[in-house]
Amino acid sequence: xxxxxxxxxxxxxxxxxxxxxxxxxxxxxxxxxxxxxxxxxxxxxxxxxxxxxxxxxxxxxxxxxxxxxxxxxxxxxxxxxxxxxxxxxxxxxxxxxxxxxxxxxxxxxxxxxxxxxxxxxxxxxxxxxxxxxxxxxxxxxxxxxxxxxxxxxxxxxxxxxxxxxxxxxxxxxxxx
Numbered sequence: 001x002x003x004x005x006x007x008x009x010x011x012x013x014x015x016x017x018x019x020x021x022x023x024x025x026x027x028x029x030x031x032x033x034x035x036x037x038x039x040x041x042x043x044x045x046x047x048x049x050x051x052x053x054x055x056x057x058x059x060x061x062x063x064x065x066x067x068x069x070x071x072x073x074x075x076x077x078x079x080x081x082x083x084x085x086x087x088x089x090x091x092x093x094x095x096x097x098x099x100x101x102x103x104x105x106x107x108x109x110x111x112x113x114x115x116x117x118x119x120x121x122x123x124x125x126x127x128x129x130x131x132x133x134x135x136x137x138x139x140x141x142x143x144x145x146x147x148x149x150x151x152x153x154x155x156x157x158x159x160x161x162x163x164x165x166x167x168x169x170x171x172x173x174x175x176x
Contacts, residue, residue: 003159007094008046009047010098011036014048035098044159048065049099077109097109097120101130102135103134122149123151
């Protein structure tokens with residue numbers, strides 16, 4: 001079960017020049033935005049990565065980082081390889097991961113996290129590739145290596161735990 005107090009949302013490479021080529025890109029960004037808004041409402045820590053931002057642009061406006069949110073620029077596909085990701089996030093936190101491209105940067109980052117003993121929940125409906133077959137193969141591979149495959153709504157309702165949560169109505173509005 002995901003716990004908002006023990007989670008960290010990692011949004012990987014939702015970048016301006018990449019997203020137009022992503023299969024179902026608008027839906028993937030919309031689900032990423034739901035996760036991000038809920039994380040902000042529930043005080044779940046969050047970080048963003050940007051692959052070669054000088055070439056691929058910054059994070060798309062719908063997911064724009066706010067002051068105080070960590071943005072890690074990288075050249076390696078695995079964000080664990082050349083960023084402060086591993087030191088930014090407490091080892092006790094489960095990473096809730098989403099982004100693009102599933103079979104490149106998301107896959108390599110998730111494998112790096114799992115290899116370092118981190119717990120990962122991969123949000124399937126907020127993760128994509130240019131080609132659906134690449135996404136599907138990446139999801140299967142990440143699951144085989146120990147990532148939990150979840151959906152946006154699973155994450156939101158597990159973070160809430162109960163309809164009595166003081167932010168329930170605000171989070172519910174994100175899925176309606």
